[in-house]
Amino acid sequence: MIAKIKQLLEEVETLKASNAEELEALRIKYLSKKGAINDLMADFRNVAAEQKKEVGIKLNELKTLAQEKITALKEQFEAQDNGSAEIDLTRSAYPVKLGTRHPLSIVKNEIIDIFGRLGFSIAEGPEIEDDWHVFSALNFAEDHPARDMQDTFFIEAHPDVVLRTHTSSVQSRVMEVSQPPIRIICPGRVYRNEAISYRAHCFFHQVEALYIDKNVSFTDLKQVLLLFAKEMFGAETKIRLRPSYFPFTEPSAEMDISCNICGGKGCPFCKHTGWVEILGCGMVDPNVLEANGIDSKIYSGYALGMGIERITNLKYQVKDLRMFSENDMRFLKEFEAAY
Numbered sequence: 583m584i585a586k587i588k589q590l591l592e593e594v595e596t597l598k599a600s601n602a603e604e605l606e607a608l609r610i611k612y613l614s615k616k617g618a619i620n621d622l623m624a625d626f627r628n629v630a631a632e633q634k635k636e637v638g639i640k641l642n643e644l645k646t647l648a649q650e651k652i653t654a655l656k657e658q659f660e661a662q663d664n665g666s667a668e669i670d671l672t673r674s675a676y677p678v679k680l681g682t683r684h685p686l687s688i689v690k691n692e693i694i695d696i697f698g699r700l701g702f703s704i705a706e707g708p709e710i711e712d713d714w715h716v717f718s719a720l721n722f723a724e725d726h727p728a729r730d731m732q733d734t735f736f737i738e739a740h741p742d743v744v745l746r747t748h749t750s751s752v753q754s755r756v757m758e759v760s761q762p763p764i765r766i767i768c769p770g771r772v773y774r775n776e777a778i779s780y781r782a783h784c785f786f787h788q789v790e791a792l793y794i795d796k797n798v799s800f801t802d803l804k805q806v807l808l809l810f811a812k813e814m815f816g817a818e819t820k821i822r823l824r825p826s827y828f829p830f831t832e833p834s835a836e837m838d839i840s841c842n843i844c845g846g847k848g849c850p851f852c853k854h855t856g857w858v859e860i861l862g863c864g865m866v867d868p869n870v871l872e873a874n875g876i877d878s879k880i881y882s883g884y885a886l887g888m889g890i891e892r893i894t895n896l897k898y899q900v901k902d903l904r905m906f907s908e909n910d911m912r913f914l915k916e917f918e919a920a921y
């Protein structure tokens with residue numbers, strides 16, 4: 583028995599395998615249940631009592647060596663698999679999954695692009711704002727309902743600090759540091775204390791436009807609105823202006839476009855009127871110019887503001903506003919080809 587163990591020890595000492603299959607064959611030969619070492623273990627009970635100690639030690643030595651050798655060979659193959667093997671530079675790359683632009687970004691960029699071509703440049707302001715820029719500088723009376731807790735998120739312990747409810751706040755930010763001509767477009771996120779449903783959310787996105795110069799008239803505003811509507815929704819689009827009220831514009835209007843879903847014939851989206859409202863606008867109230875350091879006797883201007891979600895709904899007919907913030911890949915993938 584000792585002679586057999588010694589012979590196996592020599593064999594195991596020089597074990598070699600050139601691939602994983604050969605290695606597995608060696609493992610079976612020496613270490614499996616029916617392998618050579620287990621056979622010897624089974625014979626161990628027949629060894630004479632006085633030899634048991636010596637044979638036992640040698641047998642354990644053999645088993646440990648076989649395990650070590652086979653593990654070492656295995657590690658060597660694994661290391662090769664992990665890159666030390668030859669690299670095939672001609673192999674095609676793994677396909678990289680590209681992300682998609684968010685539909686709101688697509689539409690925002692389109693709006694920016696249209697106004698950009700008319701000479702408007704982008705201005706941005708903070709989402710956490712003070713009462714002055716969101717309300718007071720824009721001619722909101724002290725008791726205006728928009729200042730109410732129901733609409734506006736206030737920062738607790740700082741009643742003067744709010745989450746902006748509209749991007750019109752950027753108007754006052756820009757006016758207070760620059761003199762006309764001012765021609766800006768302000769995209770951004772706004773917040774209102776609304777219950778979340780398929781048609782309302784506590785945050786959404788707006789784009790504001792402001793143009794101030796000498797002799798700016800309502801005609802200029804109307805022409806820009808018509809051009810924007812045609813660029814955004816197609817050359818056949820019609821617009822109509824309805825008188826409205828905003829604290830920061832006088833006169834004020836809301837603009838409808840001919841429903842681009844039914845082409846103006848009437849459908850559930852336009853509530854069978856053929857028209858859908860898309861934005862608010864007007865001539866900047868002289869009080870706003872003065873409050874922000876611009877001489878209203880020399881300058882006049884127009885402003886307009888629209889919700890990006892609303893424009894996106896019209897373009898892509900997204901029925902549930904919540905889809906925009908759920909990050910559902912199935913929804914976002916739909917916009918893969920859009921831009």
Ligand code: DAH
Nearest residue numbers: 748750862863864885886887
């Ligand atoms: N700030 C208004 C809102 O959030 C939208 C708006 C209306 C902006 C009229 C304007 C404007 O600049 O002239 O509902």
